[in-house]
Amino acid sequence: MPPDPDPDRRDFIQGVAAGGLGVALLSTAGPGVAAADPPTGPGRAIPVQLTVNGQDHALTLDPRISLLDALREVLHLTGTKKGCDHGQCGACTVLVDGRRVNACLTLAASVAGSPVRTVEGLATGDDLHPLQAAFIKHDAFQCGYCTPGQLCSAVGLLKEAHATTDDEVREQMSGNLCRCGAYPNVVAAVQEVRLAARDAR
Amino acid sequence: MNPFDYARAAGAAAAVTQVAASPRAKFLAGGTTLIDLMKLHVETPDTLVDIGRLPLDKVEAVAGGGLAVGANVRNSDLAYHDAVLARFPVLSEALLSGASPQLRNAATVGGNLLQRTRCPYFRDGVSPCNKRAPGSGCAALGGHNRGNAVLGGSESCIATSASDMCVAMAVLNVTIKTQGPKGERAIPFADFYLVPGETPERETVLDHGELIVGVEWPALPAGAKSHYLKVRDRASYQFALASAAVVLEVAGGVVTTARVALGGVATKPWRVPDAEKLLVGRKPTAEAFAAAAEVATKGAVPRTFNGFKVALVRRVIVRALETVAAG
Secondary structure, eight states: OOOOSSOOHHHHHHHHHHHSHHHHHHHHSSSOBTOOOOSSSSOOOEEEEEEETTEEEEEEEOTTOBHHHIIIIISOOTTSOOSSSSSSSOTTEEEETTEEEEGGGSBGGGGTTSEEEOGGGTSBTTBOOHHHHHHHHTTOOSSOTTHHHHHHHHHHHHHHTOOOSHHHHHHHTTTOOOTTOOHHHHHHHHHHHHHHHHHHO | OOOOEEEEOSSHHHHHHHHHTOTTEEEESSOTTHHHHHHTTSOOOSEEEEOTTSSOOOEEEETTTEEEEETTOBHHHHHTOHHHHHHOHHHHHHHHHSSOHHHHHHOBHHHHHTOOOOOHHHHTSSSOBTTTSTTSOBTTTTSOOTTSOSBSOOSSOOOOOOOSHHHHHHHTTOEEEEEETTEEEEEEHHHHBOOOTTOTTOOBSOOTTOEEEEEEEOOOOTTOEEEEEEEOSSSSSOOOSEEEEEEEEEETTEEEEEEEEEESSBSSOEEOHHHHHHHTTSOOOHHHHHHHHHHHTTTOOOOTTTTHHHHHHHHHHHHHHHHHHHO
């Protein structure tokens, strides 16, 4: 394999893990990919057909694997972020059947057969989703860790169409925490896209 | 999370058989409580029977103006349903005051009826907790109990019922429909939940393997108004410190129907029949509402850090009643 011209931190960590110390950690750490099947007792890996951003994946998964872990650790779609892992921060927000949910509290097995859309599936080629463009324009993030969840949540918000005022947008985005405090700019970005879509109709 | 087998239910009857077959099997619906508690090792099922795709997802009118709602109807879908918005605003308001949009998109009616407490000693997996580990004691009694219950508790448990939806359902006179190993049942909401007593691990009258398939409730009296008021530490995405669901009908200048239920302060969704009786036949005045609120909190047992809830919930009751009386 030719060297990656632009290796990122994750590639580096995975490379180190594959090459040494990490192997032992990965093989014993919690729910992994196709975890060793106990010959008897509960927990046998099961076939799970996931459809993510229009692509089908036939997987064999430990039933414990959340949708979030399946996306990140199995499909290597690391745009979706793990924050609290308990449904409190919203960093893992994705769209299942077009509805925003917390991927950390969703078992991968339970969404088999339902289309999943992640932040990687928002843009069309090089054309950013209007919300992505608006987030850049309004500086709606600093560190960016919560941003994929914010974006997917905002896509859900616009589809649900229950928010009109700034207060309503704030309330409807309350499931997405931002430690950097970019909230006012998130509201501005969401409102700009909402109003543009309304005017276009 | 401990290992478990996962199976999608082929139907309600099959799901009941599957769960009934194993003492540690559980139904999985939206998963927002169960998966969370499994990650905390508070719940350790060996089998999950996924009922999330069963077609228990209808909201239907029943004769006389009531509604029948399938157990798998998502919280957000119920909250924004036209009939709920128009005729049962207390339920819509309660649902929308709970959790976040993401959680409401996943959480179901059946699951919300069985939502577990947020008591930190229940959730931490290690503290003495009679609900999680019967006989181990209650760390909340002498611990950080600011969020705990002042009504319906015992020396075994003062864990607060966490659901907002259930407080609204308490004043809608809901009937809970189940299908279980012994057949079908229709359980009045008032009979469904148990106070902790000496067995806080047992929260409802459901048998193991008994599946909630739906809920049903009648129309409110013509002219009755309803409302849910929730007070919490921040403006959104937080559990109640105190809440009240109210139904009030005023005719000829006097109260003809009054229903009041409390959340955030009790070990189960908490109807206050004595306060309701006091209101009927009286003028809907601030004095009458205050008197009812006083009666509603009779017998409250404040603990080290939650004494404020007694005064707070009285004010919540009064304001909720004033809001509906003002129309």
